Amino acid sequence: MIQAEMVEATEFPELSMRHNVSGVPQTTINDGMAHVVGAVPEPNLLAEIQRVLTK
Amino acid sequence: MAQLLNDDIIKQIREVFEGLANPVHIMFFGSKTGCDYCDDTRQLVEEVAAVSDLISINIYDIEADADLAAKYNVDKAPGVVIAAKEGEQITDFGVRLAGIPSGHEFTSLIQDILLVSNRDSGLNPQTREFLKGLDKPVLLQVFVTPT
Numbered sequence: 001m002i003q004a005e006m007v008e009a010t011e012f013p014e015l016s017m018r019h020n021v022s023g024v025p026q027t028t029i030n031d032g033m034a035h036v037v038g039a040v041p042e043p044n045l046l047a048e049i050q051r052v053l054t055k
Numbered sequence: 056m057a058q059l060l061n062d063d064i065i066k067q068i069r070e071v072f073e074g075l076a077n078p079v080h081i082m083f084f085g086s087k088t089g090c091d092y093c094d095d096t097r098q099l100v101e102e103v104a105a106v107s108d109l110i111s112i113n114i115y116d117i118e119a120d121a122d123l124a125a126k127y128n129v130d131k132a133p134g135v136v137i138a139a140k141e142g143e144q145i146t147d148f149g150v151r152l153a154g155i156p157s158g159h160e161f162t163s164l165i166q167d168i169l170l171v172s173n174r175d176s177g178l179n180p181q182t183r184e185f186l187k188g189l190d191k192p193v194l195l196q197v198f199v200t201p202t
Binding site for chain 2: 001007010019025026043046052
């Protein structure tokens with residue numbers, strides 16, 4: 001149900017551009033429903049996922 | 056092709072992999088078209104897999120094995136699935152890599168293998184609780200650059 005993928009941005013420029021990747025790491029949730037830039041503490045990531053799912 | 060991982064690194068990985076608890080299965084998906092890093096990535100994961108008997112690996116082609124790629128939601132090459140294995144049974148833990156795991160991401164590859172081998176996410180109770188009740192698909196993509 002949940003999948004987590006490391007994406008090497010320089011190899012996938014179209015995908016990176018589509019998600020406006022500038023600073024890395026960038027965590028994109030559900031194909032662009034939310035983005036978090038930088039290291040994300042676990043509670044923060046959880047909160048973001050929950051927020052996306054209630055949109 | 057020359058070995059990608061030097062003997063020192065192999066030795067370190069071997070020590071880390073002494074902590075492997077359960078079998079891990081790696082599925083590599085390459086492509087013959089427009090994949091600059093496919094050969095290197097394939098060789099890299101093969102060399103890592105060779106360090107431990109608990110790690111098995113299968114090599115696939117994203118076009119020739121399109122059904123399998125779709126089943127595992129792999130749409131980019133090089134694509135790596137790190138799954139759990141019990142006997143012949145493969146269990147998907149949702150762990151994916153797209154692109155070559157070089158630099159700092161090589162450590163992530165090793166850590167991912169350990170994580171899946173231990174069959175434990177290491178997450179907080181609240182996160183586990185939430186994930187247990189998850190009934191909609193969630194896709195997390197972490198964009199990184201080679202360091």
